[in-house]
Amino acid sequence: MLEVKGLSSGYGRVPVLRGVGFSLSDGECIGLLGRNGMGKTTLLRAIIGELPTWSGEISKSGQSLNGRNTQGRAKAGIGYVPQGKQLFKLLTVQENLRMGCVKNFRGADAKIQQMLALFPRLVQLLDRQSGMLSGGEQQLVALARCLCGDPDLVLLDEPTEGIQPSICDEIIDVLIRLRKERNLSIILVEQDIDFLWSICDRVLAVDKGSVVRTIDPKAHGSTEEAKAFIGIEG
Template identity: 50%
Template sequence: MNADGAMLDITGLCSGYGSIPVLYDVSLSIARGESIGILGHNGMGKTTLLRTLIGALPATSGTILFDGADVTRLAPHARSRRGMAYVPQGREIFAALSTYDNLRLGLIKTGRKPDAVIDALLEDFPRLKPLLDRAGGSLSGGEQQLLALARALAGKPDLLLLDEPTEGIQPSIIDEIAETLVKLRERSGLTIVLVEQNLDFIAAVSQRVLVIRRGQIGGEIPREHLSDVEIVSQYAGVHA
């Protein structure tokens, strides 16, 4: 465990796609149990940042310290074993598998018995209880997002990376996800990095809200300013 309390220390991070650079010299420190929201125009590097943190994209320079350990060159599965979890945009559940089997796959790396863990998960995600036998692909968009979140949390990660979790889902489930994430952070000290366009959601879940511009962290928006459309549009290009 990192003695200074930082769960994630990013220094001088650069990344991109092939010969196309996207992130430039990103530096950021996130405390253990902190929830960080990231806003920005499309194409500014939000998803690239998350994919680089989880190892799906290689860093071209800079360092990523996770709980004090250098994970910059580790493969995604190695970062997952250390306690990182990622829910990508689009969720990427296994459509042909049942809800139960999707959840069970989240436990493969842990060696834990699935039934007890899944029972505990369902206490936090009660909407999934009657859906265990249904194919993931038959669930609504909101139900699939809940499933993707529950699957990511099955391994009890210390850090959860979320990319646009409210995209295309109904407001009641958006509120449910926000309440669950806040509860998990308060109860277990889960650290969250959230890329999101829904201002109400990011205000509900995040303790700090950062802006990314042209591949760099370009400042912070106070949470109380997220209700001011002009300020948010000026700094982050996001409209309520």
């Protein structure tokens, strides 16, 4: 599905990622765990093409993505839900979802109905401006809008930040369902260890722009190992 080899990137002349390498299989979910400022968001932005590849290679299904812009990577099947949602806040929920159908506007109505089946909470919110929604509702719209583009790989950055537990549970249920039904692959940046452990097959610990270890959520003591890595006691 995705292979990252020796990836280095950053902002301006400031290096952040330092030789990152990993692979992702079809239908697999990988978590990225680490303290703030260690390069997790930078890695997602480099994969989607918002940041340049200074060295190394990113390939998907055997095809190099180096040199492709964000639009080209979206066409290759990568969806991105950034931290902060980045909705069009003056547009309604329905208009935001329609914007997610940019690859196939003719099929937008059918695609939006599919999203409403996945996220029934949005049915009553279609005509509301997205900027007037709660943080959790906005997160559901952002995820649904991303899925309107029919990605087979979704990059999720801190989806639980500032949202209520009930919506966190909805997101977990939808992602598990999509993995089973559509073989969706996911790369998930998240500080909520319980959320990571409920979805991910493995978790990559990121420190100072490098992957320093792999944690198996199913292994005995993995939760304590993860907490110790990011400095959480207990």
